[in-house]
Amino acid sequence: MGEVKHIDQQIALVKAIKSNDEMVLKKLYQENFRKVEVHIIKNKGSVPQAKDIYQEAFLAMYQNIKEDKFVPRNETALQGYLFQISKNKWTDFLRSSQFKKTTHIPDGLQLKEETSSNGSELRQENDQKELNAIHAFQKMGTECKKLLEVFYFQKKSLREIASLFDIGEASARNKKYRCIQKLRALVLATNS
Amino acid sequence: MNTENNISQELFETIEGYLMGTLSESEKAQFESQLQADPILQQQVSDVKTMLSGIEGAILKDRMEVFHEEIESNANSIPEPIKKPRRTLYYGLGFAASLALFAMLYFGPFSENANKSLYDTYFEPDPGLPTTMGSTSDFEFYDAMVDYKKGDFNAAISKWETLPNGTKGDTLTYFLGVAHLANTNETKAIEYLAPLSQQPNPAFAKETQYYLGLAYLKKNDTVNAKRALEASGTPGALKILAELNQ
Structure with missing residues (x-):
């Protein structure tokens, strides 16, 4: 986002992401993909790999923003942060056994060991739990998915949801709780 | 939990x-x-x-x-060389194809066949410029463009090569390069495209690098092909680079 010039705008950007402003998310996603793609392809990657890595990185950036782990320090901080996460994830992949098994790396092209971008084991455990929750949600029925999306992602009020689904407010509230219980059961099944 | x-x-x-x-x-x-x-x-x-x-x-x-x-x-809405249906076949063959490609890579980085086949998969001549022929001074240039668009590259090349140097700026050089490449003369194509790619601010900069990359690919010069494709950076160039990387 070349036009983002001031740190105030970065702070506004972070705020917009926290409230899931879809236009902002889309702009951020679309404007930063090519740079990551070029980096990955220039470093032995493929087009689908570039997409996968970028989406993983974008999700990680999003989660870190939600948890206040990212604080903008300069005018292109978030864009740089997104690129850095992508780069680290790709470096990790190149170093992983999965990559080494399938690819012959000519001598002299191996990457030098650097400190890994992975955090502590606790961090990885939390990431895994979150991924399980994502997969559990994906398995839910359409109605629950829609209701939970409108409330938790689009941040609509119960009153708005009630009119959207054409039900009473109390009924919307109970439905939401029942959907959450279903999701919880699915998460428990995934974790065990 | x-x-x-x-x-x-x-x-x-x-x-x-x-x-x-x-x-x-x-x-x-x-x-x-x-x-x-x-x-x-x-x-x-x-x-x-x-x-x-x-x-x-x-x-x-x-x-x-x-x-x-x-x-x-x-x-895809940006004019970019269109993939030939053959690529679908590539994907259709899926695993078998990647195995074959892998085998080729394993027995020597980028055998001539692999590069040729990549070239055949991706090469499509530039669609050309609209031929309105509004201004008479450009008549010869656009007359040849009509031949080029019809696929008569020999006719286009012979007309274009008689035009004085600098006609239409870099545009003439660029289309001469692409026409030679389409006419299966990659050496000639490189003679036009390589110097053009070195110029500070050429018209069709990314496209020039793209076709230069393809010309090198056809010549089985993987190193130069990669360099030009990287410099191009168009989605088409990146796709070919990605396949070269696999």
Whole structure:
């Protein structure tokens, strides 16, 4: 986002992401993909790999923003942060056994060991739990998915949801709780 | 997440309010002091938090697919060399094809066949410029462009090569290069495109690098092909680079 010039705008950007402003998310996603793609392809990657890595990185950036782990320090901080996460994830992949098994790396092209971008084991455990929750949600029925999306992602009020689904407010509230219980059961099944 | 720690609707809604920041100051203070003293409650808060961020994460993932499709379709609307159907076959063969490609790579980096086949898969001549022939001074240039667009590259080349140097600026040089490449004369193509690619600000800069890359690919010069494709950076160039990398 070349036009983002001031740190105030970065702070506004972070705020917009926290409230899931879809236009902002889309702009951020679309404007930063090519740079990551070029980096990955220039470093032995493929087009689908570039997409996968970028989406993983974008999700990680999003989660870190939600948890206040990212604080903008300069005018292109978030864009740089997104690129850095992508780069680290790709470096990790190149170093992983999965990559080494399938690819012959000519001598002299191996990457030098650097400190890994992975955090502590606790961090990885939390990431895994979150991924399980994502997969559990994906398995839910359409109605629950829609209701939970409108409330938790689009941040609509119960009153708005009630009119959207054409039900009473109390009924919307109970439905939401029942959907959450279903999701919880699915998460428990995934974790065990 | 612990099965014993079932969460009642009331408790769930308090935790949710706490996490979403919708509790009043007094409710929040009360909840926090409870939370400090109760490890089970701490676990429950952490479980709900994971669930809520899982919901958001899953929806973001769906959205990212949509965002991504838009990038792809925008890229396709830019005039970019069109893939030939053969590429679909490549994908159709799927695993077998990648195995074959892998085998080729294994027995010597980029055998001539692999490069030729990549070239055949991707090469499509530039669609050319619209031939309105409005201004008479450009008549010869556009007359040849009509031949080029009809696929009569020999006719186009012979007409273009008689025009004085510098006609239409870099445009003439660029189309001469592409026409030679389309006419299966990659050496001639490189003679036009390589110097053009070295100029500070040529018209069709990315396209020039792209076709130069393809010309080198056809000549089985992988190193120069990669260099030019990297410099081009167009979606088409990146796709070929990605295949060269596999």
